[in-house]
Amino acid sequence: MVDVNKSLSNRVLNTVLGILLALIAVIACFPFVYMMLLSFTNSTSLRFSLSDVVFDFANYKDVFERTNFLIPLKNSIIVSICTCLLNCVLCSMAAYALEKKRFKGSKLVFAIYMATLAVPGQVTMIPIFLMMRDMGLMNSYIALILPACDAFGVFLVKQFMSSVPDELLEAAQIDGAGEVYRFVKIVLPLIMPALVSLTVFTFISAWNNFLWPLVICTDSDMQTLTVALSLLKGKFETNYGLVMAGSALTFIAPFLLYAFLQKQFVEGIALSGVKG
């Protein structure tokens, strides 16, 4: 009798917890559903009935026609992809050197990498801004891309690099393979999983970056999506459908990436926990 009671109360508990979790999931997703629905209505009200939802993309057309949203969309894509490529190349090379070549001074170099991890971006932002301005690089892709590289990626790849067997590299060396060949043909394929995680993480932070693009790109031709969205909100305050269409456009890329690379995403972002 006691057992029956226990299993019954257990089942009730499970159901209650299951419903609570569902509620939490709904709260997490609702704003995005709301955003999508609102972007397909032409009402200027936040309270709308489902019958107002028309699938005619009028708001999306409006965003492109009235605000040149294509330009920030293009900029964000260029900046995010270039940042990812650059970060992958620089980080894998540095991680290889630090982990596999115990070169003279590598300890000091590594200590410097370590030390920079704790520094918040706001401290370096102003001097970098002044430097870019003095070099005439404001409103350039270089200014948007280059400062995005930091020590975190090197750590991420370096941890993975230790799993590359030294014997493999030595064997290739004996076979007469050069340094560059060994790096490209042996090391890179083996650290691919780490590079995917790094790419995912870099893409998201580059795509969502706001403060740096806001200050370094004053020209509307060089704005990124996050900056364009913040302006859109000010310019078309009560045209909610339009603002939500713009919001949805900024959301598509990270969402698709997440949908396809869920596992790498969670790993990459969870690993980024080390980054401050």
Place this chain on the structure above:
Amino acid sequence: MSKKAKDNLWGWIFVLPSFLTLVVFIVIPIIRSFYYSLTEYSVLSSPKFIGIQNYIAAFQDPFVQASLKNTFIYVLITVPMQTILSMIIAAVIAMKFQNRYGRFVKACMFIPVISSSVLVGTLFTLLFDTDKGIVNSVLAVFGVDAINWLGQSSTALVTVCIAAIWKNVGYFLVIFYAGLMDIPTSYYEAAKVDGAGKIRQFFSITLPCLRPITYLVLTLGIIWSFQAFDMVYAMTQGGPGKSTYTLVYTIYNAAFREYRMGYACAVALILFVFILVVNNVQRLFFGDKED
């Protein structure tokens, strides 16, 4: 060339591109930031050395004082809430729903994490709209009068906190969940043999094992709170009054609206010191004895 010399050469060749960007974009800027913080530097004229006057001015600046107060409140609201919520949800999923349903809930909760803070700020501005927002409509059902969430200083900061918690819980959930999966099941089996109930198990096994993770989550939560900017910019622009000013917002204003570069650097370095202090205090209380 000997192998050692070759390794030295190639080591430097491989590390150099990354190391140079690090030096140019982090190491040198830190040094220059420190120098600028001791100068009066509007963008038009060259920096003029004034000693520690920027720091004195910073602590007397009503905006910095408001920022510190707001950050303190922000930390007190967001950090405990997001830590406890994410820990409980992770524990429930790990204990009862290690199945497709649990994975689905986790996936849903991660969506806010990948969206930008500006987007979250934009969405929450609409949700918390006074007249037409969904939140007030729902509250109206329960007989609550419309609240001017973002328009009055008593609730604006809380509203920003709610948005931040909503965005962060999914992230910390993933970290806690990974930590829970690392606890050996044999611990729980042994506890069961000794007759410990579920709740006793949670407090005697789960919580102590999660200590290093909790340390990480708390530290990150506090550091992020100190760096809050995007959402404030998108939701309130620091207002009404100074009620949602944060340190980074003050830095942004000083540097890029008032062009007081030296002063802004000083505030940024104060922010840096706060983050270092938090890190070390946390380590005292939560850190492993080994490190």
